[in-house]
Amino acid sequence: MVSGKSSIKLNIEGLKISYGDHVALKGASLEVRENEIFGIIGPAGAGKTSFLRAINRMDEMTPGMKVEGKLEFNGKDVSEWRNLYALRSRIGVVFPLPVGLPMSIYENVAFAAKLRGVKGRDDLDEVVERCLTRAALWDEVKDRLDSLGSLLSGGQQQRLTIARALSQEPELLLLDEFSIAVDPVTTMRIEEVLKTLRKEMTIVLVTNLVQQARRLADRTALFLAGEVVEVGKTKKLFSGEAQDQRTTDYIEGRFG
Amino acid sequence: MADQPSRNRLEDKLDAAWVWDRVAKYAIFLGGISAIVFVLAIFLFIAREGLGFALFDLDVGYFFSSPNWRPTAEPEPQFGALALIAGTASVTGLAMLVAVPFALGSAIYIGEFATGKTRETLKVLVELLAATPSVVWGFIGLTILNPLIIEVFDVPVGLTVLNAGVILGLMAAPIMATIAEDALKAVPDTYREAAEAMGATRWQVIRQVVLPSAKNGLVAAVLLGVGRGFGETMAVLMASGHSVNLPTSPFDSVRALTATIASELGETAQGSDHYRVLFTLGILLFLVTFVINLLADVLVRRGDKKQA
Numbered sequence: 001m002v003s004g005k006s007s008i009k010l011n012i013e014g015l016k017i018s019y020g021d022h023v024a025l026k027g028a029s030l031e032v033r034e035n036e037i038f039g040i041i042g043p044a045g046a047g048k049t050s051f052l053r054a055i056n057r058m059d060e061m062t063p064g065m066k067v068e069g070k071l072e073f074n075g076k077d078v079s080e081w082r083n084l085y086a087l088r089s090r091i092g093v094v095f096p097l098p099v100g101l102p103m104s105i106y107e108n109v110a111f112a113a114k115l116r117g118v119k120g121r122d123d124l125d126e127v128v129e130r131c132l133t134r135a136a137l138w139d140e141v142k143d144r145l146d147s148l149g150s151l152l153s154g155g156q157q158q159r160l161t162i163a164r165a166l167s168q169e170p171e172l173l174l175l176d177e178f179s180i181a182v183d184p185v186t187t188m189r190i191e192e193v194l195k196t197l198r199k200e201m202t203i204v205l206v207t208n209l210v211q212q213a214r215r216l217a218d219r220t221a222l223f224l225a226g227e228v229v230e231v232g233k234t235k236k237l238f239s240g241e242a243q244d245q246r247t248t249d250y251i252e253g254r255f256g
Numbered sequence: 257m258a259d260q261p262s263r264n265r266l267e268d269k270l271d272a273a274w275v276w277d278r279v280a281k282y283a284i285f286l287g288g289i290s291a292i293v294f295v296l297a298i299f300l301f302i303a304r305e306g307l308g309f310a311l312f313d314l315d316v317g318y319f320f321s322s323p324n325w326r327p328t329a330e331p332e333p334q335f336g337a338l339a340l341i342a343g344t345a346s347v348t349g350l351a352m353l354v355a356v357p358f359a360l361g362s363a364i365y366i367g368e369f370a371t372g373k374t375r376e377t378l379k380v381l382v383e384l385l386a387a388t389p390s391v392v393w394g395f396i397g398l399t400i401l402n403p404l405i406i407e408v409f410d411v412p413v414g415l416t417v418l419n420a421g422v423i424l425g426l427m428a429a430p431i432m433a434t435i436a437e438d439a440l441k442a443v444p445d446t447y448r449e450a451a452e453a454m455g456a457t458r459w460q461v462i463r464q465v466v467l468p469s470a471k472n473g474l475v476a477a478v479l480l481g482v483g484r485g486f487g488e489t490m491a492v493l494m495a496s497g498h499s500v501n502l503p504t505s506p507f508d509s510v511r512a513l514t515a516t517i518a519s520e521l522g523e524t525a526q527g528s529d530h531y532r533v534l535f536t537l538g539i540l541l542f543l544v545t546f547v548i549n550l551l552a553d554v555l556v557r558r559g560d561k562k563q564a
Contacts, residue, residue, distance in 0.1 A: 061452060063371060089455025099450040102469040111464070112454045161450070168454055 007034045008075070009172060009202040010055065015069035017050045017059070024050040026226045027069065037194065037203045039217025039234060041210055041250070046223035048206045049096075052174045055204075056091040057084055073172070089116065092165030092201075096177040098157035100149035101164075105132075105141050108149040108160055112168040127167055134197075135163035136189045155186035162190065166197075173203045179212065191216055210251055214238050222247050302542060306535025313529065314536060325500045325511075327520065327530040335533045337540075339500045343510030346503045347420045347492055348485040354425025355481055359432035360474070366433070367440035368462055379437070386430035390491040397423040397495030411507045415497035418506040423495045424485050432481035439473025440466060472555045479552035483545045489514035513537050 010032035017025040025047035032038045040048050050065070052058075057078055059065040071078050073087070081087040089112065101108050109128045110118075118124055128145070132138040137159040141152070149160055158178060165173060175194075179187040194203060194216055207213050213220045214234060221231040222244075230237070230244045242248045249255055310316070314335060322336025366378050401422060402414035443466050451461045467474070489512075497509025498519065517534050524531040 056453060058449070058453065061449065085455045085457050087455075088453060091453075093450075093453040095446070095450065095453075097446070099444075099446045101447055101450060101465055103465075111451070111456075115454065115456055115460060164450075164454065 008032070009034045009073070010204075011070070011072040011075070013070040015051070015054065015067070015071055017047065017054055017068075018066050019062075019064050023226055025054075025223075028223075028228045030221055030228055030231050032202060032204060033219075034202055035198055035200075036218040037198055037205055037216050039213035039220035040204065040206045040223055041208075041213050041220060042223035043250075044208075045225065047226045048223050049176055051223070052093070052176050052204065052206055054078075055172075055174060056088045056093060057081075058093075060084070089168055090171050092168050092170035092173045094158070094161050094165050094173070094175045094178045096180045098154060098161050098181060100152060100157045100160055102148065102150055104146045105149045105152070105160065106145040109163050109167050112164060116168075131163040131167040132160075134166055134193060135159045136193055137163055154181045155183055158182050159186070159190065162193070171201055173197065173201050175203065175205045175207075177206055177208050179207070179209065187212075210253070222250055224250070299542060302535055302538045306532055306537075306539050309529070309532035310536040310539060314533065319536070323500070323502045325516070327524075327533060333529060335529075337513070337537065339502050340511055340513045340516050340537070341540075342502050343417075343496065343500075344486060344492075344512040344514070346417045346510060347424055347496060347512060348482060350417060350421025350506065351424035351428055351485045352478070352482060354422055355429040355432055355485075356478055358425070358429040359436055359477065359481065362429070362433045363436035363440060363477075364462060367437045368458070368466065382430045382433050386434060388427070390427065390488060391494075393423050393427050394491040394494030397491060401495065405507075409507065413497060413507075413509055415495060416507050416509050417496065417503050420492050420496035420510070420512075421506070423491050424488055427488065427491060428481040428484045431484055432477045435477035435480060436470075436474050439470040439477060442473060443469050472558055476552040476556045479548050479555070483548040483552070486548065487514060487541065487545050489518050493518060513541055517541075 008031050010030075012031065013029045015025060015028045016023065028047070028051065040051070042048055053062070053065070054067045054071060055073070055078065057067075059067050067079075073091075078087060101111065103111070106128055109131050110124045113124055113127045118127065129138060129142075132141065137156060140156060141160075149157065152160060158181060162178070178190065182190065191212070194205070197203060205213065205216060217234045219232060220234045220237055222229040222237075224246060230242060230247045232242065232247075236242070237247055238251060240248060242251070319335055319337050320341075321338055322334065323339035323342070324334040324336040325339055326334040362378070362382060366375055366382070370378055397419050398415070401419045405411065405414035405416065405419055447465050447469065448461050451465045452458075456464070492512045493515035496512060496515065498511050498515055499509040500511050501508050503510050517537055520530070521534050524534065
């Protein structure tokens with residue numbers, strides 16, 4: 001566990017993602033280390049979301065989406081997992097637009113735990129309270145856990161989906177522009193939560209907000225039109241020491 | 257806007273677009289209420305012929321409790337509809353046992369598993385099946401299922417509750433499947449994706465997320481199938497044996513309400529008691545199907561509201 005190898009959570013080499021003739025990602029290579037927040041920035045159409053979808057093999061739900069190349073999770077290629085569902089339960093995903101499943105708040109958060117086989121009401125209660133608390137939602141919903149999750153406000157629903165992702169007890173948390181439908185105050189609260197989560201899991205944060213990557217990410221990658229332009233320490237990239245001129249330009253808002 | 261005389265649209269004038277809007281509005285309104293007018297007209301017609309008889313001349317207690325349907329008996333005809341009601345109910349009940357598993361199964365397969373060409377082909381086939389004329393189904397009951405039942409179960413008659421129920425079930429299944437599939441399609445894909453991303457299997461997603469959120473639409477599909485079965489005439493007439501009988505087993509012949517009206521109305525003198533009691537049966541059918549459709553409609557609406 002302490003060897004250099006085990007500290008690499010995702011090892012990606014020559015990852016190519018295409019939809020028919022359209023190539024969304026042209027051979028990306030990068031690694032994500034254990035317990036870091038790895039930021040991915042880049043304009044729309046850069047291949048960020050396709051990249052996230054490939055990690056937990058969501059491509060199998062998307063007709064026409066094709067993934068090639070090496071994509072290792074804990075040193076084993078994701079395509080070699082025979083039980084896809086086991087792979088997915090170790091990876092939490094938060095989508096851009098919050099999806100409150102059409103069940104009660106309680107059931108939303110207990111869903112993954114139940115899939116995992118947690119049965120007792122006390123155990124489930126514990127999971128629900130712990131995850132909602134960590135997602136900074138518990139105080140707002142503790143008196144109405146039985147009401148529909150889809151009736152919450154946008155920001156609350158997004159925190160609900162984060163609580164749901166946490167209830168999987170994932171090793172890897174993938175966040176895809178989570179703050180798109182969330183107000184700035186809630187965004188800041190979620191960002192505080194993410195900082196504390198770093199101790200327990202690895203986080204890949206895809207974001208449109210360059211400053212969000214700056215605030216949170218240990219290392220950041222710039223995706224541009226299907227290409228990984230640069231991967232580096234966030235501090236470095238943001239202090240003008242980027243290797244590639246395009247990185248500096250993007251970070252400083254000169255295009256994109 | 258007086259300083260912009262060239263922009264006619266902005267002046268307070270009833271121009272051509274305004275007039276057309278009015279014309280279209282009333283034309284659409286007429287089209288819309290015509291459906292209501294027709295339904296009301298049908299109900300008034302049936303009521304005019306049958307309601308007076310039902311209220312004043314018919315022994316309603318006897319009508320609902322006696323299996324003796326002897327409308328032409330001399331000197332005293334007997335109008336007991338219990339056997340007919342039981343006939344329709346038993347055939348429809350069995351039909352639902354046949355249709356619901358088939359319909360839900362094919363709806364789930366088409367909606368959740370099949371993709372691309374398979375899916376499109378299946379949808380067209382199911383819709384084609386739904387459009388098969390009922391007399392064709394009756395013919396199948398008469399010529400294929402009838403000898404089959406006689407041979408397999410070693411019974412003297414094959415035109416029975418079993419035969420009519422199976423035929424009616426196969427008839428109702430494609431319609432139910434089409435509506436059920438619409439209900440499944442109305443469940444947003446984001447639900448499926450979110451649940452699958454958490455590691456739920458396809459079956460867990462369907463069982464725990466898709467079916468519960470499509471529940472109202474599915475119930476409506478089943479109810480519309482029941483309504484279809486209740487009102488079906490020709491296939492039931494041909495496959496049920498058409499003999500007045502309180503069924504005690506699936507191998508009894510029965511007679512349905514609809515088939516009774518269809519087969520007897522032509523032989524009655526207009527205005528006679530027999531003629532009017534057939535319209536009373538019509539009122540009964542009308543009320544039952546109306547209630548079933550209303551129930552289905554209410555359920556669908558409630559489902560829509562919940563998802564909004």
